Amino acid sequence: MVEATSKANGGDAVATDVAAAGKARAKRGIRFRYARYVARRLLQAVPIIVVIVLINFTLIQAAPGDPVYALIGQMETTPEYIAQVREEFGLDEPLPQQFLSYIAKIATFDLGYSFRFRQDVSGLIFERVPATFLLMGTALVISSLLGIGLGVIAGRRPFGWTDNAATIFALAGFSMPVFWLGQLVLLVFALKLPWFPVQGMVSLRAPSHGWGYIASVLHHLVLPATVYGIYHLTLIFRMTRIKMMDVLVQDFITTARSKGAGERRVLFVHALPNAILPVITVIGYNFGFMLAGSVLVETVFGWPGLGRLMYEAINARDYPLLLGLFVVISLFVIIANVLTDIIYALIDPRILYR
Amino acid sequence: MTIETSSFTVASQPSGLRIFFRNRASAVGTAVLILLVLLAVLGPVLSPYDPLSIGVGETMAPPSLTHIFGTDELGRDIFSRASLGVGVSLFVGFVAAAMSSTIAILIGCISGYFGAFVDDVLMRMTEIFQVIPRFFLAILLVAFFGASIVNIVIAIGLLSWPESARVIRAEVMSLKNRQYVSSARIAGASTASIIFGEILPNALGPVIVNATLQVGQAMLLEAGLSYLGLGDPNRISLGLMLHQSQEIMRTAWWATALPGSLIFFAVLAANLVGDGLNDLFNPRARAR
Numbered sequence: 001m002v003e004a005t006s007k008a009n010g011g012d013a014v015a016t017d018v019a020a021a022g023k024a025r026a027k028r029g030i031r032f033r034y035a036r037y038v039a040r041r042l043l044q045a046v047p048i049i050v051v052i053v054l055i056n057f058t059l060i061q062a063a064p065g066d067p068v069y070a071l072i073g074q075m076e077t078t079p080e081y082i083a084q085v086r087e088e089f090g091l092d093e094p095l096p097q098q099f100l101s102y103i104a105k106i107a108t109f110d111l112g113y114s115f116r117f118r119q120d121v122s123g124l125i126f127e128r129v130p131a132t133f134l135l136m137g138t139a140l141v142i143s144s145l146l147g148i149g150l151g152v153i154a155g156r157r158p159f160g161w162t163d164n165a166a167t168i169f170a171l172a173g174f175s176m177p178v179f180w181l182g183q184l185v186l187l188v189f190a191l192k193l194p195w196f197p198v199q200g201m202v203s204l205r206a207p208s209h210g211w212g213y214i215a216s217v218l219h220h221l222v223l224p225a226t227v228y229g230i231y232h233l234t235l236i237f238r239m240t241r242i243k244m245m246d247v248l249v250q251d252f253i254t255t256a257r258s259k260g261a262g263e264r265r266v267l268f269v270h271a272l273p274n275a276i277l278p279v280i281t282v283i284g285y286n287f288g289f290m291l292a293g294s295v296l297v298e299t300v301f302g303w304p305g306l307g308r309l310m311y312e313a314i315n316a317r318d319y320p321l322l323l324g325l326f327v328v329i330s331l332f333v334i335i336a337n338v339l340t341d342i343i344y345a346l347i348d349p350r351i352l353y354r
Numbered sequence: 355m356t357i358e359t360s361s362f363t364v365a366s367q368p369s370g371l372r373i374f375f376r377n378r379a380s381a382v383g384t385a386v387l388i389l390l391v392l393l394a395v396l397g398p399v400l401s402p403y404d405p406l407s408i409g410v411g412e413t414m415a416p417p418s419l420t421h422i423f424g425t426d427e428l429g430r431d432i433f434s435r436a437s438l439g440v441g442v443s444l445f446v447g448f449v450a451a452a453m454s455s456t457i458a459i460l461i462g463c464i465s466g467y468f469g470a471f472v473d474d475v476l477m478r479m480t481e482i483f484q485v486i487p488r489f490f491l492a493i494l495l496v497a498f499f500g501a502s503i504v505n506i507v508i509a510i511g512l513l514s515w516p517e518s519a520r521v522i523r524a525e526v527m528s529l530k531n532r533q534y535v536s537s538a539r540i541a542g543a544s545t546a547s548i549i550f551g552e553i554l555p556n557a558l559g560p561v562i563v564n565a566t567l568q569v570g571q572a573m574l575l576e577a578g579l580s581y582l583g584l585g586d587p588n589r590i591s592l593g594l595m596l597h598q599s600q601e602i603m604r605t606a607w608w609a610t611a612l613p614g615s616l617i618f619f620a621v622l623a624a625n626l627v628g629d630g631l632n633d634l635f636n637p638r639a640r641a642r
Contacts (some may be wrong), residue, residue: 027499046479046483048482048485048486051482051486052486055486055491055494059494059495059498061621062498063498063499063502064498064499070498170619171625171626171629172621172622173620173624174625175570175574175618175624176618176621177517177574177577177578177581177593177614177617177621178576178595178617179578179581179596179619180596180610180614180617181575183596183600183603183611183614184610184611184614186603187603187607187610187611191603191604191607243619280488288485288486288487288488288489288490289487289489291490292487292488292490292578294487295489295583296581297577297580299581300585310490310493310582311582311583312396314493314582314583314584315495315583319497319498322493323492323494325490326490326491326493326494327552329487329490330485330486330490331488332485333485333487334485
């Protein structure tokens with residue numbers, strides 16, 4: 001009896017071993033496919049980066065006037081400085097040579113020197129990144145949650161009362177210049193009603209660290225994050241609504257309903273996961289568009305991020321800073337695209353087998 | 355639409371125009387667009403104030419019967435300026451959309467019709483253009499080559515074609531093997547006349563829808579560029595007005611709120627018309 005049991009157990013163990021080995025092999029297989037997929041996506045990003053650098057290089061060469069001024073900006077400088085920049089970028093050498101040395105410079109994140117700010121362009125830019133990401137991150141999280149929720153509710157009864165109201169709201173938000181919305185909000189909630197600060201990220205009187213600092217930043221964050229969030233909410237809402245409308249008429253939803261699943265379960269457990277993938281790709285692929293929105297909102301609210309820096313660079317015609325911002329922002333966009341594809345494959349591995 | 359009871363006549367298909375205008379949203383959009391065009395054309399003529407001359411009223415007077423949009427810090431009439439601005443915004447919107455649609459049609463048709471290697475090359479190029487952050491490239495182009503209305507239109511037009519090109523390519527690919535296309539080919543029609551005479555007219559629906567939506571997008575892009583200080587200083591656009599009114603926002607809300615509302619209405623109208631056209635050309639979406 002005892003022997004028999006142990007034998008049976010042993011047999012089971014062997015069977016499980018075989019099954020486990022099979023599973024492990026399958027796992028290794030998918031890991032391999034995944035690694036290959038990621039590698040391929042990264043490789044595809046290379047030509048885009050080359051094109052971005054090429055665009056910058058062409059602009060420097062093609063801009064009216066001596067290319068050296070595209071590398072300095074419209075600043076009062078000394079002849080020695082001009083000669084130094086000319087030397088540094090090898091402007092007297094043949095074009096292909098210049099392009100190679102330009103690529104080498106960018107590859108080491110040497111984006112030139114801003115004569116106006118008297119600082120390296122790359123340092124200037126990376127100082128401002130956290131502020132932009134704080135604004136974008138806060139607004140994105142809130143607006144994605146709201147947008148998806150609203151999209152689910154609206155998509156449930158297409159052309160119903162809620163849906164029509166939400167659709168009109170979204171169309172209005174979509175048609176509004178985001179900076180004008182910012183100005184209106186500023187007029188009402190900061191100037192007419194002095195509830196929120198008008199400009200900046202932290203008030204001068206706030207402590208430089210600790211809870212007081214955080215509270216001040218949050219207080220400054222409310223208006224720009226709301227405006228930026230509304231702008232983004234409309235995009236996410238429109239996408240979620242359409243996808244929910246597509247998904248909710250499919251057979252598996254009918255099956256779930258007929259099995260007696262509650263409405264909330266049907267919507268959020270059965271339908272939403274199938275509708276959410278395109279929403280994620282919308283967020284990821286529109287990263288450049290989102291950064292553009294951020295530039296405009298930051299300019300309205302004097303938020304010290306990349307956008308404000310870009311505004312200052314434009315109005316000072318600080319060309320090296322503008323070129324550097326374009327490179328860095330493009331890199332962010334490319335990274336966002338690759339990350340989106342990687343997340344997509346994590347959620348829906350079928351794409352690995354194409 | 356009336357349903358005929360006689361068994362011999364089929365319910366008459368409503369005409370395109372009727373479908374389009376039965377949709378309240380697209381009818382409103384069209385009406386608003388027409389009003390704005392009228393404002394742009396007639397506004398400067400009818401308004402008693404020269405939009406450029408200063409001191410036609412008090413400085414920073416709130417909206418009143420004599421100056422319905424109020425005046426700015428130099429005593430200029432904001433309504434007259436805004437009506438000029440609407441014209442510039444609409445001009446940029448329509449010309450940039452026409453330009454990007456032309457590029458999109460060329461690339462989409464060639465890519466979809468010839469397929470194979472040509473398609474590969476063109477689509478790789480399109481993908482690259484899709485990834486490049488276009489607002490920022492537009493900023494660079496205008497900052498480097500000068501803030502003139504022509505440069506702004508070219509920058510927007512050159513950067514806005516990729517999505518439409520892909521739509522047209524898909525459309526052309528699905529049409530190019532139809533029988534009437536083969537017939538034209540057998541009849542000895544040239545490639546160009548097959549593409550532009552036979553295929554394109556049947557692929558025009560999505561092209562028109564996309565172009566209309568592009569008008570709104572182009573107006574928003576122009577407004578954004580002008581707001582950041584890249585507007586043509588010699589042409590009053592609505593975005594430029596918002597850039598300039600930034601400094602008097604604390605005292606003169608009307609100088610910001612009212613010109614901006616015109617951009618909003620113009621873009622909204624273009625989007626409504628685009629949605630209506632989409633329903634017209636894409637009956638599947640209408641049925642839902």
